[in-house]
Amino acid sequence: xxxxxxxxxxxxxxxxxxxxxxxxxxxxxxxxxxxxxxxxxxxxxxxxxxxxxxxxxxxxxxxxxxxxxxxxxxxxxxxxxxxxxxxxxxxxxxxxxxxxxxxxxxxxxxxxxxxxxxxxxxxxxxxxxxxxxxxxxxxxxxxxxxxxxxxxxxxxxxxxxxxxxxxxxxxxxxxxxxxxxxxxxxxxxxxxxxxxxxxxxxxxxxxxxxxxxxxxxxxxxxxxxxxxxxxxxxxxxxxxxxxxxxxxxxxxxxxxxxxxxxxxxxxxxxxxxxxxxxxxxxxxxxxxxxxxxxxxxxxxxxxxxxxxxxxxxxxxxxxxxxxxxxxxxxxxxxxxxxxxxxxxxxxxxxxxxxxxxxxxxxxxxxxxxxxxxxxxxxxxxxxxxxxxxxxxxxxxxxxxxxxxxxxxxxxxxxxxxxxxxxxxxxxxxxxxxxxxxxxxxxxxxxxxxxxxxx
Numbered sequence: 001x002x003x004x005x006x007x008x009x010x011x012x013x014x015x016x017x018x019x020x021x022x023x024x025x026x027x028x029x030x031x032x033x034x035x036x037x038x039x040x041x042x043x044x045x046x047x048x049x050x051x052x053x054x055x056x057x058x059x060x061x062x063x064x065x066x067x068x069x070x071x072x073x074x075x076x077x078x079x080x081x082x083x084x085x086x087x088x089x090x091x092x093x094x095x096x097x098x099x100x101x102x103x104x105x106x107x108x109x110x111x112x113x114x115x116x117x118x119x120x121x122x123x124x125x126x127x128x129x130x131x132x133x134x135x136x137x138x139x140x141x142x143x144x145x146x147x148x149x150x151x152x153x154x155x156x157x158x159x160x161x162x163x164x165x166x167x168x169x170x171x172x173x174x175x176x177x178x179x180x181x182x183x184x185x186x187x188x189x190x191x192x193x194x195x196x197x198x199x200x201x202x203x204x205x206x207x208x209x210x211x212x213x214x215x216x217x218x219x220x221x222x223x224x225x226x227x228x229x230x231x232x233x234x235x236x237x238x239x240x241x242x243x244x245x246x247x248x249x250x251x252x253x254x255x256x257x258x259x260x261x262x263x264x265x266x267x268x269x270x271x272x273x274x275x276x277x278x279x280x281x282x283x284x285x286x287x288x289x290x291x292x293x294x295x296x297x298x299x300x301x302x303x304x305x306x307x308x309x310x311x312x313x314x315x316x317x318x319x320x321x322x323x324x325x326x327x328x329x330x331x332x333x334x335x336x337x338x339x340x341x342x343x344x345x346x347x348x349x350x351x352x353x354x355x356x357x358x359x360x361x362x363x364x365x366x367x368x369x370x371x372x373x374x375x376x377x378x379x380x381x382x383x384x385x386x387x388x389x390x391x392x393x394x395x396x397x398x399x400x401x402x403x404x405x406x407x408x409x410x411x412x413x414x415x416x417x418x419x420x421x422x423x424x425x426x427x428x429x430x431x432x433x434x435x436x437x438x439x440x441x442x443x444x445x446x447x448x449x450x451x452x453x454x
Contacts, residue, residue: 004030005120006050010040010066011082012058020053020082020112027113029120037061046074049127051100051119053112056083056090067094076126078119082107145181146329147322151314155182162309163189168261170306171284173313176363179284180244182313186282187240195239198232203248210253211269215260218270233266237277246283246306247298254299261305281306316358316365323353326362330369340373367410370442376407406441413443 007029011017014035021033030050034040037058044052052070056063067079078100083091091102100119103112145156162169163186171179180199187197205213216231233241243249249257260266265276287294289303290310316323335342349372358364409427416422424434437443 004028005124006030006032006048007116008040008044008048008050008052009033010037010052010054010058011035012055016055023109023112024053024116027116029116037066041066041069044070044073044077046077047127048074048077049123051116051123052077052079053116054079054081056081056102062090064090064094067097067099071098076123078123080115080119082112145178145185146326147319148325149319149322151319152322155311155313158311159185160189162186164191166190166192166280167308168281168283168306169308170289170303170310171282171313172288172310173284173286174315174359174361175286176361177313177315178362179313180242182311183240183242183282183284187242190240190280192239192280196236197240197242198236199242199244200232201244202253203245207250207253210250211256214253215256215266216268218268229268231266231268233260233279234268234275234277237279239280241279241281243281243283245286247285247287247289247296249298251297251299254302258299258302258305261302316361320354323358323365326365327353327369330366331373334370334373338370338373342373343375367443371407371410374403376403376410402441405437406443409437409441409443 005028007024009017009021009024009031011020011033012035017033017035021031024031032040032043037054038061040052040054041061052066054063054066058066061069063081063083067081070077070079075098079094080100081091081094081102082105083102084105088102088104091099095102100122101115103115145152147153159182169183169186171182173179183199184197187193187195200210200213202210212229212231214231214233216229216234260277260279261281264279265274267274283306287296289295289298290307292300295303316326331342334340352368360367409423412423412426416426420431420434424431427434429437
């Protein structure tokens with residue numbers, strides 16, 4: 001979401017309400033303050049994108065009753081209770097029933113801010129998961145696993161056949177071929193669809209962080225572990241765990257993952273407690289893990305444990321007849337997104353579609369279609385790339401500048417084969433600014449790398 005994260009704050013003490021509201025606003029949250037729980041409940045709904053922070057002892061409706069009513073609206077809406085020492089038993093009962101956390105008075109401002117921040121992150125993930133699931137249910141054609149070639153028809157047929165079998169699946173394919181799309185379809189078409197689809201890129205995290213992300217940790221398990229964290233494995237119980245770039249998983253983590261796959265149980269860091277998990281793993285690799293030369297230090301026993309069903313996702317160059325269909329699909333989707341007309345297809349673009357090897361596969365084709373719709377690729381109307389001096393003068397200046405900026409970033413990424421360090425040096429901007437601009441312009445860095453990153 002954009003803008004400050006919304007918080008509903010409830011406290012019948014007007015002075016405390018004002019002070020707590022100022023604390024949260026100074027931390028960057030958008031606070032709606034209420035002295036009455038009844039008034040607050042009137043604006044709370046299942047799609048509320050924020051967090052509820054409430055005092056416990058209040059007239060008419062206390063914090064526990066408020067929590068019960070919020071839970072009836074949306075059981076995944078985070079509720080943080082502020083309690084006096086005498087209210088702790090009530091707060092503990094609420095925690096056992098699913099409240100996010102409680103904070104005792106008097107409390108330090110940063111304690112509240114940190115707690116609200118974590119709850120806000122959780123809420124954002126919940127809503128994102130819901131949106132993805134809803135999109136998958138209502139827009140099958142929006143998934144880029146489309147194509148009429150025999151190899152794609154066989155792939156879709158196989159996915160339908162194995163989706164409900166609960167077997168672990170290993171996906172093999174080059175960067176950008178749609179491995180995560182295949183994994184999400186396996187989840188969507190299975191009886192696990194009501195559970196969580198949890199994805200983790202094994203190549204994006206160092207080993208220390210990956211252990212915590214996968215297995216979770218207890219409070220105090222290591223420096224900085226202030227609160228219990230549920231790991232990705234446990235969070236995916238009843239749903240699907242997607243491990244992308246599994247060939248990049250550190251050797252130590254591989255040992256632990258092998259045990260999880262064999263025993264269907266997980267032991268979080270900092271505890272000896274064993275927790276059973278209802279697990280289905282879909283793993284993806286860019287290399288052939290069956291080939292010892294390509295497998296490298298990836299454990300052979302883990303490979304065979306994952307290799308119950310192996311699916312190969314074909315690159316675009318092996319299904320060239322699908323490229324015009326895919327290009328038309330992505331161009332029409334981009335036109336809707338950018339509120340533009342699809343330009344007339346020129347012979348230059350048609351020749352590029354037919355002759356290019358598409359090393360970035362579907363991901364690269366997607367961004368080519370977007371640039372085509374934005375006028376950053378040759379069209380039949382202009383016969384070439386538009387020059388800065390021939391922009392549409394009716395377009396607002398900020399939009400023109402944004403388009404030129406995105407074009408420069410893409411060209412610089414292309415020139416440096418997607419290498420982030422070299423691209424940042426060439427652009428002369430800070431790393432954080434670079435990633436902010438990638439997100440703002442919808443640029444996927446991996447689509448510009450022939451080595452691939454996902």
